[in-house]
Amino acid sequence: MLFDVHPKTSITELFGRRAEYLSFIEAVEKRRNFFIITGPRRIGKTSFLYASLNELEKEYGIPYAVVDARAATSINSKYPQRIISERLYKALVSRGFVGGVVSKIKGIKIGGIEIETDEHNIDIVDILSAINEGNELAIIAFDEAQYLRFSNEDLTKLFAWVLDSLPNVILVFTGSQVGVLENFLRLEDGKAPLFGRYEVRINLPRFNPSESLEFLRRGFEEYSIRVNERELLPVVNTLDGVPGWLVHYGARRIDGLTHDEAIERVLNEAMKYVETEFEELDKLSPRYKIIMRIVARLSEGRGHARWDRIKNLAEEELEENIDEKSMRKYLSKLVDYGFLETIGYGKYRIPDPVMYRVFRR
Ligand code: ADP
Numbered sequence: 201m202l203f204d205v206h207p208k209t210s211i212t213e214l215f216g217r218r219a220e221y222l223s224f225i226e227a228v229e230k231r232r233n234f235f236i237i238t239g240p241r242r243i244g245k246t247s248f249l250y251a252s253l254n255e256l257e258k259e260y261g262i263p264y265a266v267v268d269a270r271a272a273t274s275i276n277s278k279y280p281q282r283i284i285s286e287r288l289y290k291a292l293v294s295r296g297f298v299g300g301v302v303s304k305i306k307g308i309k310i311g312g313i314e315i316e317t318d319e320h321n322i323d324i325v326d327i328l329s330a331i332n333e334g335n336e337l338a339i340i341a342f343d344e345a346q347y348l349r350f351s352n353e354d355l356t357k358l359f360a361w362v363l364d365s366l367p368n369v370i371l372v373f374t375g376s377q378v379g380v381l382e383n384f385l386r387l388e389d390g391k392a393p394l395f396g397r398y399e400v401r402i403n404l405p406r407f408n409p410s411e412s413l414e415f416l417r418r419g420f421e422e423y424s425i426r427v428n429e430r431e432l433l434p435v436v437n438t439l440d441g442v443p444g445w446l447v448h449y450g451a452r453r454i455d456g457l458t459h460d461e462a463i464e465r466v467l468n469e470a471m472k473y474v475e476t477e478f479e480e481l482d483k484l485s486p487r488y489k490i491i492m493r494i495v496a497r498l499s500e501g502r503g504h505a506r507w508d509r510i511k512n513l514a515e516e517e518l519e520e521n522i523d524e525k526s527m528r529k530y531l532s533k534l535v536d537y538g539f540l541e542t543i544g545y546g547k548y549r550i551p552d553p554v555m556y557r558v559f560r561r
Pocket residue numbers: 202204205206207208213214215216217239240241242243244245246247248443444445447
């Protein structure tokens with residue numbers, strides 16, 4: 201059911217995302233081993249991940265294990281390696297990993313002596329090596345991977361080792377663009393362990409307005425409810441093609457809320473989410489927030505903001521000069537992460553209406 205508020209787990213339940221799924225399998229066929237699935241919260245990363253992995257397992261026999269990084273870091277935030285190993289072990293036992301792998305881990309050889317180990321006492325390097333040896337290919341995915349940065353050890357070193365030394369292990373990370381790329385994997389940082397690794401990025405975009413309308417129409421149809429598409433248009437314009445919010449709107453209506461009540465409720469939720477999403481970038485520099493507020497103000501009425509005006513107003517607010525290079529860097533990062541878009545040279549706007557509301561308050 202499209203309005204099911206839980207993540208979808210099969211490709212048949214997934215609305216759209218066909219092109220993204222095909223590029224995922226194509227890259228797996230090419231033996232790429234490093235994937236990053238990004239997009240804002242509630243866009244469907246977890247759903248896409250599980251639906252794709254289940255399909256890859258069914259069609260290609262590639263086993264997988266998913267580690268929810270939020271759980272791995274919340275139970276014992278300092279030592280997520282241990283929790284990751286336990287979760288991988290459990291996944292190995294319960295899923296279709298090659299049988300020998302499990303027994304190999306159960307009796308790990310240390311200095312020639314085989315010792316019995318239990319799931320609470322498994323070294324992550326051993327378990328990853330065993331997966332590599334036991335399977336032609338296996339996928340290990342970290343959902344909401346940005347949380348792994350709270351580990352006391354830099355896990356990116358471990359991941360760099362996996363990518364360089366374990367050819368049968370495919371690593372997949374999901375998360376928000378800023379969180380996972382900028383703050384955790386740090387792929388562009390020349391000194392970071394993962395710098396220079398070849399990654400395949402799958403970015404999940406918002407549904408376009410027609411897709412959103414179709415999504416809502418089909419969702420209501422599944423409950424045999426006929427709705428006027430005209431009534432749905434403001435939902436699409438306000439919630440801007442983020443499937444998670446469309447699902448919530450649908451679920452609230454099904455639960456008896458009126459159109460206005462449902463939209464207000466979901467909009468409030470969405471605005472809170474946008475704020476937390478932006479916190480990641482805010483940690484890098486408070487200037488990003490200032491720039492977003494200025495762009496929102498200048499583009500009032502859904503117009504655009506010119507870059508020289510943005511710069512002037514930002515300098516006024518900060519009471520200091522911002523050199524041109526830094527200003528371009530801030531703006532291009534905001535564009536890269538989809539918080540801003542350019543509409544012609546030096547002109548910017550906030551494409552997401554929910555985000556626009558947050559910064560226009
Ligand atoms: P994320 O991991 O990006 O936060 P989720 O996968 O948890 O997003 O999805 C949020 C909500 O939206 C869930 O209720 C999920 O069922 C729904 N959803 C997301 N993408 C799709 C899709 N392509 N088709 C159907 N439902 C979707």
